[in-house]
Amino acid sequence: MSRLVSDTLVIAERNLIRLPRAPDLLIAFTVQPVMFVLLFVYVFGGAISTPGYEYVDFLIPGIIVQNIAFGGFVTALGLNEDLHKGLIDRFRSLPMARPAVLAGRTLSDVVTNFLSVVVLLVTGLIIGFSFHASVPEVVAGLALLILFGYAFSWVFALLGLLVSSPESANSVGFLAVFPLTFISSAFVPVDSMPAGLQWFAEINPFTIVVNAMRALWLGAPAGNDVWGAVVWSLVILGVFAPLAVARYRRTAGQ
Amino acid sequence: MANANEPAISVTGLVKSFGDVRALDGVDLYVPPGSVLGLLGPNGAGKTTAVRVLTTLLKPDAGTVLVTGLDVVRDAAELRGRIGLAGQYAAVDENLTGLENLVMVGRLYGERRAWAKRRGQELLERFDLVEAADRPVKTYSGGMRRRLDLAAALVARPPVLFLDEPTTGLDPRSRLEVWATIEGLVAEGTTVLLTTQYLDEADRLADLIAVIDRGRVIAEGTPDELKDRVGGERLEVHLADASAVATAVRALAPMSDEPPVADGETIRLPVTQRSGTIVEAVRRLDDAGVAVDDLGLRRPTLDDVFLALTGHAAEAADDEEEKAA
Numbered sequence: 001m002s003r004l005v006s007d008t009l010v011i012a013e014r015n016l017i018r019l020p021r022a023p024d025l026l027i028a029f030t031v032q033p034v035m036f037v038l039l040f041v042y043v044f045g046g047a048i049s050t051p052g053y054e055y056v057d058f059l060i061p062g063i064i065v066q067n068i069a070f071g072g073f074v075t076a077l078g079l080n081e082d083l084h085k086g087l088i089d090r091f092r093s094l095p096m097a098r099p100a101v102l103a104g105r106t107l108s109d110v111v112t113n114f115l116s117v118v119v120l121l122v123t124g125l126i127i128g129f130s131f132h133a134s135v136p137e138v139v140a141g142l143a144l145l146i147l148f149g150y151a152f153s154w155v156f157a158l159l160g161l162l163v164s165s166p167e168s169a170n171s172v173g174f175l176a177v178f179p180l181t182f183i184s185s186a187f188v189p190v191d192s193m194p195a196g197l198q199w200f201a202e203i204n205p206f207t208i209v210v211n212a213m214r215a216l217w218l219g220a221p222a223g224n225d226v227w228g229a230v231v232w233s234l235v236i237l238g239v240f241a242p243l244a245v246a247r248y249r250r251t252a253g254q
Numbered sequence: 255m256a257n258a259n260e261p262a263i264s265v266t267g268l269v270k271s272f273g274d275v276r277a278l279d280g281v282d283l284y285v286p287p288g289s290v291l292g293l294l295g296p297n298g299a300g301k302t303t304a305v306r307v308l309t310t311l312l313k314p315d316a317g318t319v320l321v322t323g324l325d326v327v328r329d330a331a332e333l334r335g336r337i338g339l340a341g342q343y344a345a346v347d348e349n350l351t352g353l354e355n356l357v358m359v360g361r362l363y364g365e366r367r368a369w370a371k372r373r374g375q376e377l378l379e380r381f382d383l384v385e386a387a388d389r390p391v392k393t394y395s396g397g398m399r400r401r402l403d404l405a406a407a408l409v410a411r412p413p414v415l416f417l418d419e420p421t422t423g424l425d426p427r428s429r430l431e432v433w434a435t436i437e438g439l440v441a442e443g444t445t446v447l448l449t450t451q452y453l454d455e456a457d458r459l460a461d462l463i464a465v466i467d468r469g470r471v472i473a474e475g476t477p478d479e480l481k482d483r484v485g486g487e488r489l490e491v492h493l494a495d496a497s498a499v500a501t502a503v504r505a506l507a508p509m510s511d512e513p514p515v516a517d518g519e520t521i522r523l524p525v526t527q528r529s530g531t532i533v534e535a536v537r538r539l540d541d542a543g544v545a546v547d548d549l550g551l552r553r554p555t556l557d558d559v560f561l562a563l564t565g566h567a568a569e570a571a572d573d574e575e576e577k578a579a
Contacts, residue, residue, distance in 0.1 A: 018349035
């Protein structure tokens with residue numbers, strides 16, 4: 001067990017050291033969301049009606065949740081690259097804890113996710129976002145984001161092990177996550193959608209997490225959303241982490 | 255564990271299939287401690303699969319595989335601490351520096367950071383990479399990467415080293431460097447199993463060679479033994495003019511029990527003795543009025559061995575099918 005922890009830290013450190021040296025990913029996951037924020041607030045925002053909220057207040061929690069879900073791409077791309085470049089073989093020939101390669105990957109996502117949350121929050125604050133919450137609520141919101149992002153990294157870990165190339169990780173991941181995040185309460189109020197989409201958006205875990213964030217940061221009525229978001233995160237983690245580890249072991253055995 | 259008589263590597267009846275393809279079909283191998291076994295074979299012969307089984311990356315379907323007396327399946331975790339693997343794809347992280355790569359590997363062997371750093375510096379010195387120690391690996395040349403990969407395999411001072419095509423894709427100078435390094439390790443007592451499709455590499459490095467084709471060992475022995483198997487020395491005559499081949503073959507035929515073989519302007523025939531052969535050949539050809547460009551005695555190369563054993567040349571172009579599996 002202590003080997004799992006120390007090996008996980010070694011792998012996480014390795015991922016973080018290399019990140020600034022291949023800055024394209026880092027730029028993609030910071031500049032792109034900032035651009036989205038500006039587009040939504042200044043281009044679409046005027047046309048979207050969000051009763052009870054300024055659009056920028058409505059948008060920031062939503063776009064941060066979307067962004068953190070995409071944060072796992074670093075894991076999917078990184079794992080896939082490691083597989084193809086033979087690094088996974090190197091790791092597997094070493095007397096290290098097997099799941100550490102995945103656990104280290106997803107752990108380093110926590111750091112990059114945190115960075116991207118900070119970048120988006122600062123951007124939001126500059127263009128007029130404001131918290132309507134106490135400090136503990138703001139911190140609880142951050143914690144929920146990190147948990148949800150961590151859980152989603154395991155989805156991407158599985159994806160990275162399943163697809164044949166980084167390019168297909170990109171397109172499969174994008175196809176899967178993009179609609180999920182858009183057919184939710186992240187960008188527009190759900191009740192503005194047609195009935196079928198509304199039904200989907202309401203059960204979509206993204207909606208639940210976004211609503212939980214609005215409850216924590218904007219004082220929106222919480223209902224069961226905060227607990228719902230925590231449970232969803234744990235369920236995603238509980239399903240995808242074992243699947244990814246099993247897949248890793250199997251990739252390993254062939 | 256291993257006493258002096260116990261083989262460093264002992265493989266009996268190893269079978270591994272991918273779907274319908276039998277990549278390894280009953281392989282036996284024995285490597286005494288401190289020696290070098292060259293696993294020779296065309297692409298797709300099963301060399302890489304064998305290395306992957308021996309290094310615990312793949313589970314065998316059948317057979318017993320012991321490395322330093324440890325079973326690759328039952329004792330896999332313990333065995334991983336005693337082997338080093340360097341692969342044809344130079345598995346180092348391009349975005350880490352040379353030193354960072356070695357420190358990472360050292361720590362994944364369960365060592366402390368300080369130890370891993372010291373060991374890393376030691377290896378960089380040994381592999382002549384000190385100046386590049388703090389540069390990301392993506393700035394390294396192919397030869398430097400391969401040396402770093404080799405260094406990474408040596409971090410834990412493994413008694414048994416597996417090298418999967420250690421010089422594939424390297425320029426001639428880098429190949430020589432890697433060869434010298436391997437020879438140095440062997441001199442220190444490391445047991446090495448190396449796969450290669452370069453016969454000169456096997457000839458230079460290997461004490462023992464196992465020729466593998468379609469998942470089976472089809473011949474094994476020292477390089478000399480294998481060469482003797484395809485026959486002794488051969489006379490090779492290059493004619494000035496291909497049209498004289500028939501005349502030359504007739505003139506040379508009495509010199510050997512076997513008929514001469516003509517290939518373009520070249521004629522080869524096996525001979526049983528060295529002395530006088532060249533003089534006799536020159537006289538016979540001269541009497542027949544055949545102009546000669548060059549002639550000489552040639553020992554068979556491993557290429558001849560390979561061709562004779564497998565019926566095809568060593569360097570086939572198709573990719574190893576097990577790689578895709």
